[in-house]
Amino acid sequence: MAAVVWARCFSRAWLCRRAGLGCGRHYRAALCAELKQPLAIEEVAPRPVQPHEVRVDVHFCGVNFADILACCGQYQERLHLPFTPGMEFSGTVLETGRDVSTVKEGDRVIGVSAFNGMAEECVIDQKRLWQIPESVPLREAATLPISYGTAILALEHRACTQPGETVLVTAAAGATGLAVIDVATNVLQAKVIAAAGSDEKCKLAMQRGAQSSVNYSQGSLKEAVEKLVGSGGVNVVVDTVGGDVFLEALRSLAWEGRIVVVGFAGGTIASVPANLLLLKNVSAMGVYWGRYRDQNFPLFSGILSSAVQYCQQRRIQPHIGAVFKLEEVRCS
Numbered sequence: 001m002a003a004v005v006w007a008r009c010f011s012r013a014w015l016c017r018r019a020g021l022g023c024g025r026h027y028r029a030a031l032c033a034e035l036k037q038p039l040a041i042e043e044v045a046p047r048p049v050q051p052h053e054v055r056v057d058v059h060f061c062g063v064n065f066a067d068i069l070a071c072c073g074q075y076q077e078r079l080h081l082p083f084t085p086g087m088e089f090s091g092t093v094l095e096t097g098r099d100v101s102t103v104k105e106g107d108r109v110i111g112v113s114a115f116n117g118m119a120e121e122c123v124i125d126q127k128r129l130w131q132i133p134e135s136v137p138l139r140e141a142a143t144l145p146i147s148y149g150t151a152i153l154a155l156e157h158r159a160c161t162q163p164g165e166t167v168l169v170t171a172a173a174g175a176t177g178l179a180v181i182d183v184a185t186n187v188l189q190a191k192v193i194a195a196a197g198s199d200e201k202c203k204l205a206m207q208r209g210a211q212s213s214v215n216y217s218q219g220s221l222k223e224a225v226e227k228l229v230g231s232g233g234v235n236v237v238v239d240t241v242g243g244d245v246f247l248e249a250l251r252s253l254a255w256e257g258r259i260v261v262v263g264f265a266g267g268t269i270a271s272v273p274a275n276l277l278l279l280k281n282v283s284a285m286g287v288y289w290g291r292y293r294d295q296n297f298p299l300f301s302g303i304l305s306s307a308v309q310y311c312q313q314r315r316i317q318p319h320i321g322a323v324f325k326l327e328e329v330r331c332s
């Protein structure tokens with residue numbers, strides 16, 4: 001489930017006094033200096049903003065599966081050590097470069113960075129900031145880019161989910177899974193079957209809007225789904241687990257069903273039996289949220305704006321499983 005790091009756990013004044021001796025604007029950042037080791041909290045000297053850049057006072061930063069992979073050296077993009085994790089954050093604008101026209105000092109913003117978010121400040125290109133209205137709380141805003149961006153991309157853009165269709169989501173109580181339930185149910189008026197690895201996770205998924213649930217640690221996912229929807233199957237699958245869970249979900253699809261590969265949390269990448277695609281005219285497709293930023297920025301930006309709008313309209317309500325202070329990221 002979604003978690004955020006709260007960067008503003010001490011007042012800036014406290015920090016200034018502590019940094020002292022003429023370096024009054026030092027700020028604290030989480031630092032991964034060695035892979036698979038606890039993060040350190042370091043005081044960092046701020047760098048000047050470039051003409052196109054913005055300095056943001058970070059209030060909350062999303063904690064994502066990708067941060068954990070990166071800190072273990074298992075993320076698809078290798079990072080040079082040391083680095084500061086954190087790919088999505090929310091806060092207020094402190095300073096703008098001379099060419100910045102999109103935001104001004106004091107604006108409330110969401111930032112999407114290639115890491116660096118788990119700190120009290122982040123300097124970022126203006127193109128990677130989205131303004132948010134007063135009615136969207138900064139805490140919830142920090143969870144919108146990745147979980148909700150991925151859910152909207154998978155359900156709307158890739159699978160073209162229609163009202164009344166049935167969506168099966170795996171790891172349903174994870175951050176992506178809960179966002180999929182929220183968007184599918186409350187925005188797209190689809191029916192959701194939540195599949196998860198424990199009764200407790202199934203219960204949470206049901207509380208968040210799923211119509212029914214399957215605990216796949218207790219037997220065959222395909223058989224359980226068949227009991228719920230009959231042999232007709234489900235229209236859309238969003239899978240973040242991979243391996244056998246993916247294969248059973250693929251076999252649960254209806255005629256012209258769509259399965260969207262989002263992740264491999266279980267650690268195994270399944271091969272797609274092509275005959276299954278042919279037999280039921282099924283489509284298998286992938287979503288890599290971060291690549292849309294480079295390949296189709298208007299779509300990437302539009303989807304984040306949609307997430308902000310849905311949140312403002314209270315059509316979606318991000319579930320935050322835990323909030324940690326910045327210094328708590330030291331834990332391994």
Ligand SMILES: NC(=O)c1ccc[n+]([C@@H]2O[C@H](COP(=O)([O-])OP(=O)(O)OC[C@H]3O[C@@H](n4cnc5c(N)ncnc54)[C@H](OP(=O)(O)O)[C@@H]3O)[C@@H](O)[C@H]2O)c1
Pocket residue numbers: 001002064065066146147150170171172173174175176177195196197198201240241261262263264265266267287288289290
């Ligand atoms: N393609 C993209 O753009 C994109 C975007 C966001 C996330 N992802 C990927 O999607 C996956 C889920 O992300 P998330 O943010 O939802 O993560 P999360 O909140 O940490 O949830 C992960 C869930 O995966 C399931 N899981 C199964 N085997 C696991 C294992 N060996 N270790 C840990 N979890 C395991 C667990 O649910 P059960 O116990 O219910 O199985 C767990 O609750 C990750 O692989 C992530 O990298 C991809």
